[in-house]
Amino acid sequence: MNDAVARQGLVLMGCGKMGGAMLSGWLKGGLPPASVWVRDPHPAAWLGEAGVHINADFPDAPAVALIAVKPQMMGAALPDVAALGGGKTLVISVAAGTPIAKFEEVFGPGTPVIRAMPNTPAAIGRGITAIIGNATATDAHLALAEELLSAIGQVVRLENEAQMDAVTAVSGSGPAYVFHLIETLAAAGVAEGLSAELAMTLAKATVGGAGDLAEQASEDPGQLRVNVTSPNGTTQAALEVLMDETNGFPALLKRAVKAAADRSKELSRDG
Incomplete structure (x- = not known):
């Protein structure tokens, strides 16, 4: 697992089926539980047993904040992590239907943002996820997102965000x-x-x-x-x-x- 993520920490907003599948893959891949902060209103029992931080204060500048809440919960969830904007933290969203511009409004245009569309076979590690980054996201950011999302299956890169609608419809x-x-x-x-x-x-x-x-x-x-x-x-x-x-x-x-x-x-x- 990426050293920067292990050292600086990872914030996971939402730990339902998709978030839980990713977290399970990261922990199996060697990410220390102490490097993970989970924010979820109804945390599963296994999270406490796993040793991750549950609904605790975030570190000042985690390497990644991954947004895995349901789209209808986005309005309530984003203000909790807005302070992580500014460029030190990579924001990755796996929430359907929420464009990159929405995250730039919350976190600021200087924040690297990557939008991702996984699918349900991710639950057994057989998913496929398409990703696209904003202008601030570098190749290093995209590579980090690929490494994290490969825990649930294959990852492909898109040429532009407009392709996300077709990806949603196909995969x-x-x-x-x-x-x-x-x-x-x-x-x-x-x-x-x-x-x-x-x-x-x-x-x-x-x-x-x-x-x-x-x-x-x-x-x-x-x-x-x-x-x-x-x-x-x-x-x-x-x-x-x-x-x-x-x-x-x-x-x-x-x-x-x-x-x-x-x-x-x-x-x-x-x-």
Whole structure:
């Protein structure tokens, strides 16, 4: 774990599922519990056992303040950490729908701010997080954010903040699309005569295994699809339905992702 973080300290605002997953990863990675200050109105019991500071006064200039509160709690949470602005502390936000400009208003334009969008597989260390920094954030700040956020999975950098809406729609909301795919695939199996339990077992394992294969294989997903599709076979029969340009996956997912991206833009404006 980064020496500066261990030496100067890290403030974690909010320690729910996402904040807790990150903290667990940092502690496993060697960050001393005494270097962590957690601010949370309802701290979990395991935090006390972990040895971190809970709802205590912050150090004067921690290396990082990571904001992991829910967007609706942002107004109440930010004043508590506003004093950390000015440039000595890197501010990282994993809160959805809150633009960098909001944090610059609170912490001041001289504060390095990085906005991050993780997703729910972070809970098992399989998430992916996209990050973008403000003009004050340096490559060193971005590298530190990558190191911290890698505790919950992969990290990618964006070219500009406007891309965050598309990221939200693809990877942020994307797990819900996959969960719904599992639900509907299992329901289709039941309609063809399988028991509900067996259909769900098959659907979960199929989606999970295919996702792992897509990540690990040297071929791209298009080629993997071709590999499993025999001419005039069962898979081709199904794909002719799913790949229909009007009613299949291409049109459906394009509409779904656009709806999510549009809503993300609305939330950012409201924030």
